[in-house]
Amino acid sequence: MQRYFIPTDAWSELNVTIQGEDVHHMIKVMRFKVGDKIICNNDQSNAALCEIVDIQATKVEAKILDWLDETVELPVQVTIAQGIPKGDKFDYVLQKGTELGAAKFIPFKSDRSVVVWDNKKVDKKLIRFKKIVKEASEQSHRNQIPEVLSPMDLRDLIQFSSSYDIRIFAYEEEAKTDYYQSFGEVLNNTNKNDSLLIIIGPEGGFSNSEAEQLKQNAFHPVRLGPRILRTETAAIYALASISYHFEESITSSDV
Amino acid sequence: MQRYFIPTDAWSELNVTIQGEDVHHMIKVMRFKVGDKIICNNDQSNAALCEIVDIQATKVEAKILDWLDETVELPVQVTIAQGIPKGDKFDYVLQKGTELGAAKFIPFKSDRSVVVWDNKKVDKKLIRFKKIVKEASEQSHRNQIPEVLSPMDLRDLIQFSSSYDIRIFAYEEEAKTDYYQSFGEVLNNTNKNDSLLIIIGPEGGFSNSEAEQLKQNAFHPVRLGPRILRTETAAIYALASISYHFEESITSSDV
Numbered sequence: 001m002q003r004y005f006i007p008t009d010a011w012s013e014l015n016v017t018i019q020g021e022d023v024h025h026m027i028k029v030m031r032f033k034v035g036d037k038i039i040c041n042n043d044q045s046n047a048a049l050c051e052i053v054d055i056q057a058t059k060v061e062a063k064i065l066d067w068l069d070e071t072v073e074l075p076v077q078v079t080i081a082q083g084i085p086k087g088d089k090f091d092y093v094l095q096k097g098t099e100l101g102a103a104k105f106i107p108f109k110s111d112r113s114v115v116v117w118d119n120k121k122v123d124k125k126l127i128r129f130k131k132i133v134k135e136a137s138e139q140s141h142r143n144q145i146p147e148v149l150s151p152m153d154l155r156d157l158i159q160f161s162s163s164y165d166i167r168i169f170a171y172e173e174e175a176k177t178d179y180y181q182s183f184g185e186v187l188n189n190t191n192k193n194d195s196l197l198i199i200i201g202p203e204g205g206f207s208n209s210e211a212e213q214l215k216q217n218a219f220h221p222v223r224l225g226p227r228i229l230r231t232e233t234a235a236i237y238a239l240a241s242i243s244y245h246f247e248e249s250i251t252s253s254d255v
Numbered sequence: 256m257q258r259y260f261i262p263t264d265a266w267s268e269l270n271v272t273i274q275g276e277d278v279h280h281m282i283k284v285m286r287f288k289v290g291d292k293i294i295c296n297n298d299q300s301n302a303a304l305c306e307i308v309d310i311q312a313t314k315v316e317a318k319i320l321d322w323l324d325e326t327v328e329l330p331v332q333v334t335i336a337q338g339i340p341k342g343d344k345f346d347y348v349l350q351k352g353t354e355l356g357a358a359k360f361i362p363f364k365s366d367r368s369v370v371v372w373d374n375k376k377v378d379k380k381l382i383r384f385k386k387i388v389k390e391a392s393e394q395s396h397r398n399q400i401p402e403v404l405s406p407m408d409l410r411d412l413i414q415f416s417s418s419y420d421i422r423i424f425a426y427e428e429e430a431k432t433d434y435y436q437s438f439g440e441v442l443n444n445t446n447k448n449d450s451l452l453i454i455i456g457p458e459g460g461f462s463n464s465e466a467e468q469l470k471q472n473a474f475h476p477v478r479l480g481p482r483i484l485r486t487e488t489a490a491i492y493a494l495a496s497i498s499y500h501f502e503e504s505i506t507s508s509d510v
Binding site for chain 1: 397
């Protein structure tokens with residue numbers, strides 16, 4: 001069923017009034033008629049089954065039929081700090097990462113990021129990024145739209161990380177050594193409702209100085225399998241593994 | 256270090272003679288000089304550290320310095336049968352799936368595949384597919400290039416599946432029911448060196464008839480987390496979870 005995220009002020013006790021771009025989508029793309037059913041999410045991650053009762057050119061009125069009891073959000077609040085990559089790879093991380101349950105995304109201005117986003121670019125980009133995560137949330141039937149924060153450099157990120165329960169970074173050099181922190185060990189020490197921040201380097205990975213600073217600031221290096229992953233694949237690996245560990249592995253019910 | 260997959264007939268006891276497209280890559284892209292080091296893989300999944308000793312316009316000669324002892328291949332032989340999707344999503348599954356350790360790929364002609372590849376198209380496509388998996392294998396430092404098989408319909412696939420130890424399909428309807436086969440349960444019953452075939456539907460998923468036939472032929476339905484994944488994300492989720500389970504989780508050393 002089609003799902004829409006509707007801001008708080010559009011909800012009354014019995015009805016939802018949909019305006020803006022979603023109306024275009026409902027009329028032109030989905031060709032909904034009065035009587036059709038949709039799912040509407042509010043800002044508090046609740047979802048309601050609704051029936052369309054009135055369609056006008058600029059707004060659609062829907063009646064709340066039932067509040068749904070869904071558990072589709074990852075039990076761990078995962079933030080992906082993605083080293084700013086080339087091309088459209090950041091878009092890709094946002095889309096796939098949203099499908100896989102990420103709570104927040106941060107573009108990370110890394111030593112080895114080739115691309116620099118100037119401030120003017122960033123504002124425009126953030127608007128587009130928010131559209132990508134909203135659409136991916138609707139498509140994957142999530143109850144929550146991930147946040148996309150403004151770009152941070154390493155110092156910002158280390159400061160920002162202090163509120164997190166678990167801090168890790170994907171360090172490909174770990175994949176080449178005999179001793180490394182196992183990702184499974186980290187997840188075994190992670191509890192439901194913990195917040196987890198994972199930092200991923202851009203193409204070319206972290207500089208030695210970045211890796212050192214992260215280690216000094218209580219970030220655990222982890223490897224994500226013994227193969228060398230592209231930067232945009234690392235976030236996906238991490239999120240899929242976290243989902244598997246907490247939602248699909250046979251021990252997940254005991255955690 | 257740059258890695259090349261070199262066919263058996265190019266190896267002597269002490270040397271490797273590289274010809275064809277790889278020579279272009281070595282000279283024009285990497286700008287290698289005599290004395291530079293590369294890794295060469297043979298067809299038996301062995302890797303050798305080599306030193307370039309001669310560069311000519313159409314061939315490069317390298318001396319074998321050392322055979323490497325690497326364990327970079329997934330301990331389970333995973334075959335991804337991917338419902339033929341729209342656009343370039345199959346390319347994407349090949350690239351990411353190779354990075355994540357898949358052994359084989361099969362394009363699956365599903366009831367709900369919108370796109371039809373005619374035979375002429377298929378031959379051309381297979382050439383391109385093999386190039387994608389070769390490059391992704393080199394980039395991710397694998398010792399083995401995955402196979403890409405010709406497209407199969409459901410009947411072919413069921414017949415083909417008889418040699419596999421583990422047969423599963425990603426059934427999104429499972430994500431909506433209270434009882435479902437846990438993916439973790441399946442992997443707990445999978446042993447190292449087992450062969451595992453996972454079938455993934457195209458956009459729109461499996462038809463009821465397909466799901467029924469698969470169940471009747473000893474395929475277990477599994478869900479890949481409680482969110483609804485795009486078709487091209489499902490293979491990635493499955494492979495990352497298998498890698499996590501066997502290579503990174505704390506129980507993986509006991510399996």
